[in-house]
Amino acid sequence: MDSVETPPEPGAMPPPTRRTFYVAAIYGIWGLITAALGLPALIYLLVPPRMRRQNEWVEVGKMAQIPIGTPVEMTFRRMRVDGWKVVSEQNSAWVVKSPNNQITAFGPQCTHLGCAYHWDEAKNEFVCPCHNSLFSIEGKVLGGPAPRPLDQYETKVQGATLLLGRLQTPPEQSA
Amino acid sequence: MRAHWNRINDWLDHRTGVHTAVRKFLYEDIPASSGWHQVFGSVALFLFLVQSFSGALLAFNYAPTPGDAYNSLRYILTELTGGRLMRGLHHWGASLMITVVVLHMIQVFLFGAYKKPREATWMVGVVLLLLTLAYGLTGYLLPWDNRAYWGTVVATNIASQAPLLGPYLSRLLGGQGSIGVVTFARFFGLHVLLLPPATAFLIAVHVYLVRKHGVAPAPGDELVPKKKFYPEQVFKDTMAIFAAFAILFVMAVAARVPLEQLADPTDTSYVPRPEWYFLFLFQLLKLFTGPLEVVGSVVLPGLAVLALILVPFIDRGQMVRVTRRTFAFSFVALAAIGWTGLTAAAVITTPKEASQVAVDYSAPTDWMELSSEELAGVGHFRQENCVSCHAVGDTGSKIGPDLTRTTIHRNAAWMIQHFKSPAGIRPGSAMPPIQLSDLQLNSLAAFLLKLNPQNATALSDAPDFAVQGALVYQAHGCNACHKVNGVGVDVGPPLNGLAQRRSRSWVEDHFADPSKLSPGSIMPPFKFSKRDLDNLMAYLFVLP
Numbered sequence: 001m002d003s004v005e006t007p008p009e010p011g012a013m014p015p016p017t018r019r020t021f022y023v024a025a026i027y028g029i030w031g032l033i034t035a036a037l038g039l040p041a042l043i044y045l046l047v048p049p050r051m052r053r054q055n056e057w058v059e060v061g062k063m064a065q066i067p068i069g070t071p072v073e074m075t076f077r078r079m080r081v082d083g084w085k086v087v088s089e090q091n092s093a094w095v096v097k098s099p100n101n102q103i104t105a106f107g108p109q110c111t112h113l114g115c116a117y118h119w120d121e122a123k124n125e126f127v128c129p130c131h132n133s134l135f136s137i138e139g140k141v142l143g144g145p146a147p148r149p150l151d152q153y154e155t156k157v158q159g160a161t162l163l164l165g166r167l168q169t170p171p172e173q174s175a
Numbered sequence: 176m177r178a179h180w181n182r183i184n185d186w187l188d189h190r191t192g193v194h195t196a197v198r199k200f201l202y203e204d205i206p207a208s209s210g211w212h213q214v215f216g217s218v219a220l221f222l223f224l225v226q227s228f229s230g231a232l233l234a235f236n237y238a239p240t241p242g243d244a245y246n247s248l249r250y251i252l253t254e255l256t257g258g259r260l261m262r263g264l265h266h267w268g269a270s271l272m273i274t275v276v277v278l279h280m281i282q283v284f285l286f287g288a289y290k291k292p293r294e295a296t297w298m299v300g301v302v303l304l305l306l307t308l309a310y311g312l313t314g315y316l317l318p319w320d321n322r323a324y325w326g327t328v329v330a331t332n333i334a335s336q337a338p339l340l341g342p343y344l345s346r347l348l349g350g351q352g353s354i355g356v357v358t359f360a361r362f363f364g365l366h367v368l369l370l371p372p373a374t375a376f377l378i379a380v381h382v383y384l385v386r387k388h389g390v391a392p393a394p395g396d397e398l399v400p401k402k403k404f405y406p407e408q409v410f411k412d413t414m415a416i417f418a419a420f421a422i423l424f425v426m427a428v429a430a431r432v433p434l435e436q437l438a439d440p441t442d443t444s445y446v447p448r449p450e451w452y453f454l455f456l457f458q459l460l461k462l463f464t465g466p467l468e469v470v471g472s473v474v475l476p477g478l479a480v481l482a483l484i485l486v487p488f489i490d491r492g493q494m495v496r497v498t499r500r501t502f503a504f505s506f507v508a509l510a511a512i513g514w515t516g517l518t519a520a521a522v523i524t525t526p527k528e529a530s531q532v533a534v535d536y537s538a539p540t541d542w543m544e545l546s547s548e549e550l551a552g553v554g555h556f557r558q559e560n561c562v563s564c565h566a567v568g569d570t571g572s573k574i575g576p577d578l579t580r581t582t583i584h585r586n587a588a589w590m591i592q593h594f595k596s597p598a599g600i601r602p603g604s605a606m607p608p609i610q611l612s613d614l615q616l617n618s619l620a621a622f623l624l625k626l627n628p629q630n631a632t633a634l635s636d637a638p639d640f641a642v643q644g645a646l647v648y649q650a651h652g653c654n655a656c657h658k659v660n661g662v663g664v665d666v667g668p669p670l671n672g673l674a675q676r677r678s679r680s681w682v683e684d685h686f687a688d689p690s691k692l693s694p695g696s697i698m699p700p701f702k703f704s705k706r707d708l709d710n711l712m713a714y715l716f717v718l719p
Contacts, residue, residue: 022406029417036424037225037264041232044257049250083236084243084250 049083057156057163058091060105064160066097071119071126071137073108076164093153093164094119094126096137106139107151107167126150139170201405206392209408212286213390214415215279220378221416222272225423226310227371229265237317239363241356244319245437252434252537259537263427269311271423273452276307281507284486286497288391294487296384299377301484306374311450313366316359320536324438325447327362328354333460337473353440394496434537441675446526455517458524534638534717541630542637543719545622546662547654550645552622553637555615564606568631575606579628590620618649644714647707656698659718667698674716682712 060076075092093105106126110117115130125142126135133144140149154165188194236255238247251258280300283289289297316327331354335345349357402408439445449457456476463471482489490503534540542550561578562571568579576583589600594616597606609616626634648654656666663669673682681692686708689698703711 019406022410026406026410026413029413033417033420036420037228040257040260041228044232044255044261045235047256049254050256084238084247084254 057165060093060095060162060164062160063097063101063103063157063162066095066103066162068097068099069137070121071096071106073119074105094150095162103155103157103162104139105153105155105162105164107153109151110146111141111148111150112144112146200386201403201409203386203389203404204401205390205404205408206396207399207402208393208396209390209402211411211415212282213408214412215275215282216385217412218415218419219272219275219279220382222268222275222419222423223374223378225420226265226268226272229261229268230367230371232261233265234367239317239360241319241359241438244317244359245434248318248434249536253539259431260427262537263430263432264423266432267423267426267430269314270450270452271419271426273307273311275419276304280304283391285500285503285507286391286393287490287494287500287503289487289490290391290494291487291491293384293388293391296381296388297487298484299381299384301480303374303377303381304483305480306370306377308452310366310370310374311452313362313370315450316354316362317366318434319359319438320435321438321442321445322435322447324354324440325442325445326449327358329447329449329457330453331358333472336469338469392494394494431535432537433535436534436536448521448525451518454521455514458517458521538636539632540636542633542641543717544630544660545625545633545637547645547648547659547714548618548662549622549625550633550637550642551615551649552618552620553634554642554646555611555619556622556634557642559609559611559619562634567626567634568628570635578623579626579631584624584626587617587620587624590623591616594619614649640710640713641717643707643710644712647703647711648714651701667696670715671718673718679712679716682715683708 056079058076058078060074066072066074071094073092074095075090077088078091079086080089092108094108096104096106098104108116110128110130110133112128112131112133115128117126117128117133117135119125120127123134124137126137126139128134128144128146131145133146134142135146135150136142138149139152141147149170151167151169153167156163156165184194233251236247236251236258238244248262252262283297283300312330315330316323331345331348334348335341337344347361349355349359349361448454456472459475460468460471463469542553545553564572565575566573566577568577591613593600594609594611596608597604609619611619648659653670654663657663658665658669659671661669677685685692685698686701686703688700689696
């Protein structure tokens with residue numbers, strides 16, 4: 001600010017009357033009450049709940065059952081916290097085992113609008129029936145409206161068993 | 176800017192008349208004698224709005240069926256930020272609203288403001304008082320904890336005693352014999368669907384009548400010029416509203432509203448108590464026994480309500496100065512003494528339940544899922560004051576590592592070595608050795624291995640009786656034959672759910688001589704100190 005305002009002379013301002021005091025107090029207090037109710041209400045509605053007991057690893061099957069180089073759809077049940085309930089849900093994943101035994105597990109929904117896609121053996125790609133999005137065996141978008149590669153589960157191999165963790169958008173590939 | 180704003184205002188007023196209406200409302204003439212004594216009506220209206228607001232917010236995360244109601248309320252209290260505040264506002268708001276409505280009524284009564292032509296205003300007001308009480312009655316059931324359940328059992332039984340109407344009332348409330356999903360649905364429906372619009376409508380009628388007849392003047396007001404409602408009286412109302420709001424907010428933040436255990440219809444030891452504003456009725460009932468009970472439960476309260484409604488027709492004298500209404504003052508004083516006496520008697524006679532330990536389920540109960548060994552570990556953890564050096568999640572000191580970080584958890588053997596000689600296993604460690612027996616160190620290690628950011632609440636929330644009980648349990652080696660939460664040995668029966676199977680006295684007798692009560696039992700007799708026994712029993716009886 002370049003111009004410095006000179007404070008008004010004591011006599012220049014009208015003396016605060018009782019009436020202006022009343023009006024100011026009414027507006028001030030109602031503003032305060034609105035804020036004291038409104039802010040906690042927004043926090044209550046918008047802050048996500050404290051999550052409890054999540055991100056558990058789920059066994060989905062034996063490593064030996066997974067063929068090399070061909071995606072297989074594997075289903076498993078997992079507990080999901082849904083508000084005040086814990087529900088057991090049927091989930092599935094498209095699991096790919098590479099020749100060097102590396103496992104990739106894709107989430108079962110197309111990244112476009114969430115349709116269930118499938119593996120087209122003849123074309124050697126994942127095909128979404130809704131809008132013809134196409135994905136490679138690595139999950140990369142080959143065609144169609146899909147905006148990003150397939151989501152992937154965290155994977156872990158314990159002995160001969162495959163475990164899946166959270167479903168994640170691959171960070172290095174996300175837009 | 177201001178001109179622009181004025182144009183918008185003018186446009187809006189021309190189309191809707193809203194400004195003219197507000198101006199007419201604010202600049203109403205009120206008697207010169209109006210002042211601080213007339214603020215209660217506005218405060219009551221404000222509290223009704225706060226109740227509607229907090230109630231709607233609670234409903235956003237609440238499932239109105241018995242089992243889910245409890246779980247969803249627990250979710251609001253333990254997992255939602257601000258959830259406890261919302262429930263606090265709604266819970267204490269109910270009490271405050273009843274208080275303010277009664278104060279409003281006392282003021283109107285003392286000043287004789289119900290006299291001609293304001294009889295209808297008064298009568299609508301009495302109905303509003305009854306509606307306010309109906310909120311209290313129906314809302315009491317909605318948490319579906321033991322307190323809610325048993326309080327409502329008593330209330331519906333009282334309703335069923337009403338002469339002639341009793342059976343029908345009982346059927347209407349869905350409470351024939353027992354309380355279940357039907358009663359719950361009806362109470363919820365009344366509380367959120369029927370009562371609020373009825374209240375809003377009657378408030379509108381009430382305010383309309385106040386406006387129609389004007390604020391009641393005092394004798395002598397006709398000689399002095401009238402005042403405007405705005406801003407002086409609005410300022411006074413606002414200050415009173417602010418005072419009420421400040422009280423409510425502080426209570427909602429500071430006074431914890433407990434949640435008891437899930438309603439248990441088989442719990443025969445529970446002593447139900449209604450909310451404080453119904454205690455006098457509850458106590459009145461005790462004065463009448465046998466066939467006379469109906470007098471206390473229905474006849475007297477019914478006559479009181481009838482008398483209240485008919486007040487303007489009983490007292491039809493001229494308006495006089497409030498200071499000369501000695502009869503009205505003595506009447507209010509007598510009623511206040513009677514109410515206080517009955518309420519005090521009810522409070523005094525509330526038995527202190529020695530065997531019942533209240534667990535506050537409005538806090539996380541992760542500690543209930545710990546094995547007794549782990550829970551005993553909590554006891555050692557507290558006793559050794561580990562938090563004076565270690566962080567546990569967000570709390571505690573930061574000198575040592577955060578114990579909820581699972582990466583520092585190794586195995587029990589390493590931990591126990593570390594407890595005994597911290598510097599020996601980790602050179603340079605400033606941690607002093609822990610002087611506990613091997614058995615106790617085992618417990619401590621078991622708990623620490625289980626500790627993670629999610630269940631760290633167990634440390635602060637596990638009640639002392641449970642921790643002490645678990646220590647007694649461990650010290651006597653109960654886990655060598657019994658299981659708690661799946662940990663232990665299957666020689667004797669698992670102890671979870673003991674409260675549902677046995678009474679406290681049975682278990683006490685069983686400790687003294689197991690083979691007498693369970694022929695063939697190989698359990699040896701146990702003798703505990705009174706304190707140990709109390710803690711152990713309380714612990715065993717809260718096991719889920």
